[in-house]
Amino acid sequence: MSTKIYHGFRLTEGTDLATFKYQVRSVIDPLRDQEDLKLLAVETAKFVDSRWLAGEPIPAGAAAAAYATWSEAQSKMSAYDYDHDLNRFELSIGTDPGTGRIMVIARAENHVLMDAFKELSGVEEFGYWDNTDAYPEGVTEADWKIREAAWDRMLPGLGRISDTMDTWTLRDSVEIREELRDTDTIVLHIHDLADRAEGTGMDAYADHLHLECGVDVMRAVQHVAFGRGHSVRPVIDTVASFLPAITAELITQGSRNAVDTGYRDAVRSACEELHEQDKKELARKD
Known part of the structure; x- marks a missing residue:
């Protein structure tokens, strides 16, 4: 066998x-x-x-x-x-x-x-x-x-x-133990802004390539996921600049504030600049 x-x-x-x-x-x-x-x-x-x-x-x-x-x-x-x-x-x-x-x-x-x-x-x-x-x-x-x-x-x-x-x-349930769900403890394990923004930034650029630039969806995803072009870091950093600091107070009491309305324009601009650098690679035939 x-x-x-x-x-x-x-x-x-x-x-x-x-x-x-x-x-x-x-x-x-x-x-x-x-x-x-x-x-x-x-x-x-x-x-x-x-x-x-x-x-x-x-x-x-x-x-x-x-x-x-x-x-x-x-x-x-x-x-x-x-x-x-x-x-x-x-x-x-x-x-x-x-x-x-x-x-x-x-x-x-x-x-x-x-x-x-x-x-x-x-x-x-x-x-x-x-x-x-x-x-x-x-x-x-x-x-x-x-x-x-x-x-x-x-x-x-x-x-x-x-x-x-x-x-x-080891465990008979996927549930996370209740005693671990302590706000102060959770905050200690929150990633930094760059790590939190990575997935959102990569998704934003892949979406931009497909929806705004007409790149085939699979090619767009692979281009970003496999690092086939220039670094997506400028887009990620742009996203990170708009994220809030996650504190025990924020996740306990909440917030009435909304994000700066310039977020979408800033991300679009970062994606457009990166696309200009990646045009040659994206045009290449595999």
Whole structure:
């Protein structure tokens, strides 16, 4: 069968599984909290910035409103959607019938959580894939065949993980713990203006290329996303110059102020200047 187990691991011989699970939780759980806080800060900033740049007032309780919006969106997603539960951490755990060693497949999109798991004592990298001859550093062809045989025993036949391995999940819900949703703590994790403006600035330039300059939508998106032209930094900096400082007071009490009406004209001007520099590249035939 075709086998691609990129995050496969084997535990040190003699490892007690209950003790191991406790170790995983004690290390990964607080890291998940920190990553959840970062996520909550990003969602809060997006909530505030989108309204501010649209000329709308920021409502009182903006952080709670941002979380509610995010939580509702998560509830409507499939577990297979790209943006669903970005900080999940799961393990499939089974015993190799040939050696008695505990085998593990880890699943985590967040590299902070995955990297922490890899560094745990008793965890040995033991991935295997049959679509390339490139082995991990320090792994010989003989080692590779041992891995192949072990995973063939662990996942026989069609290789359905659920048939031979149990699932262990760090959290049983995507929800962010209520005690983490503290306004003062969220503010500490808010990104700086340039980082907050990056996505909006890149989107603004891609939209300008497509809607105002007639560039094919996919070409416009790829031109911006893959950095095929001049730096989009001038547009991003223009957006950043209009963003508010996010303080505990702002996201608690809200604001009656609207953004300076010069925002759209300033962004359009920055996009036009950048397009002039990019015309030659955009005219090139791929």
